[in-house]
Amino acid sequence: MMNTVRGYAFDTIQQVLNDGAYSNLKINEVLSSNEISTVDRNLYTELVYGTIKRKYTLDYILKPFVKTKIKGWMRQLLWMSIYQYVYLDKVPDHAIINEAVDIAKHRGGYHNGNVVNGILRSIMRSELPQFDEIKDDKKRIAIKYSIPKWIVDHWVTHHGIETTEAIAQSFLEPVKTTVRVNISRGSVDSIVAELEKEGFKVEKDEILPFCLHITGQPIINSRAFKDGYVSVQDKSSMMVAHIMNLGRNDVVLDACSAPGGKACHMAEILSPEGHVDATDIHTHKIDLINFNIKKLKLDNISAFQHDATEPYTRTYDKILVDAPCSGLGVLRHKPEIKYTQSKESIQSLVELQLQILENIKRNIKPGGTIVYSTCTIEQMENENVIYTFLKQNEEFEFEPFQHPVTGKEVNTLQILPQDFDSDGFFITQIRRKES
Secondary structure (H helix, E strand, O other), X not given: OOOOHHHHHHHHHHHHHHHOOOHHHHXXXXXXXXXXXXXXXXXHHHHHHHHHHOHHHHHXXXXXXXXXXXXXXXXXXXXXXXXXXXXXXXOOHHHHHHHHHHHHHHHHOHHHHHHHHHHHHHHHOOOOOOHHHOOOXXXXXXXXXXXXXXXXXXXXXXXXXXXXXXXXXXXXXXXXXXXXXXXXXXXXXXXXXXXXXXXXXXXXXXXXXXXXXXXXXXXXXXXXXXXXXXXXXXXHHHHHHHHHOOOOOOEEEEOOOOOOHHHHHHHHHHOOOOEEEEEEOOHHHHHHHHHHHHHHOOOOEEEEEOOOOOOOOOOEEEEEEEOOOOOOOOOOOOOOHHHHOOHHHHHHHHHHHHHHHHHHHHHEEEEEEEEEEEOOOOHHHOHHHHHHHHHHOOOEEEOOEEOOOOOOEEXXXXXXXXXXXXXXXXEEEXXXXXX
16 A cells, blocks of 8 residues: 555555445544545545445446456556546646556556556546436436446336436535534533534534534534534434434333444433433444443443344333344445445345344333334335334334424335435334234
8 A cells, every 4th residue: 555645545445345344434444543634634535435436437437448458456546536537626637647657556567557647648638428328317327326227226116217316416415414412411502502612613403403513623523522412413313213202201222223323312312211222233332332322421221232133021112123224325424335235135134124123013012112214215125114014013003203394294204315415214103002
């Protein structure tokens, strides 16, 4: 690896696309373990996310300029270079070429540097292929927005061409910072005032009273974040606890809890009377939940290891199943997910989701409610799962809740990323009938 910003970026891109590393975790690792200037940190992050997000698009642009077979690492280096040329206005052409050639020589010798140099110079003096040349709408969306064709096919079936294109476009938009106010520690207004004292620009959300939109320096540098007065959480994710309509004395189970954001949110709402049990199948993730509990100073939540497909020993007023899912609603944060999922993996997730619901149904009190949520926009994992469960379990029925915008009662809420400029999310609520 070359110790330059593009060297770091190229190495990270390879680890994500070739070795299965998670982009957000790898970026944090590189930034925390290397001395990189603020300007270069921003460029590094932009290069990694941008190249991964637009992989198919960049390969479409590259294809006419590659006349012989090239190695995989060289193709990825060219993608990163084309991303800078096409999508970043302030990077000079000569800098793109020189840095790419240096990386190629370092990685594969003088000859490979010459090949990269020739391809990039040819690209920069030529007219690039246009997306409107692709006449098949589904194929055009797949390439223009870098979404696997099978996913586009699914979305078009359920949402139509126009909405599918809007979904795909939204996943290329920059991630905005939203934080959840820890209302067990102070009022929304008092915490807003503290953030503004630190120099942040803060806007209250129009729908969720505890959701704040933040601009300025990274929120993780703030005193309010470090001291547990706010937590980073997407607006769509915050809607789960909001829709659960928690009562002051409710005892609640979060069956698939890690990293614990929703469980802690519920504990904040219930503090001090109510209680949350937060469980996860992975023992090491319980440490992460406990870290958040301690930072937020919550004493009405317990975290422990438990497989949500195995029986629990107590009953609850309310249960949250934020089920393991494909994650196809969070592509702004984790763009590589779209390349690793498949039709087969979706089906195996559906089976697991139903297995969890079948298990925890025994632990909800008569009259109690279960909220089922996912961070995906795949209908198979959402509506299909809950309707299948209800068909097989006549003792349960939908428990309607208010749509956060229209106020109308709904049985299910599918949040698309363009709806609230947030993650794609699905939420539904069912009730165990009283005997």
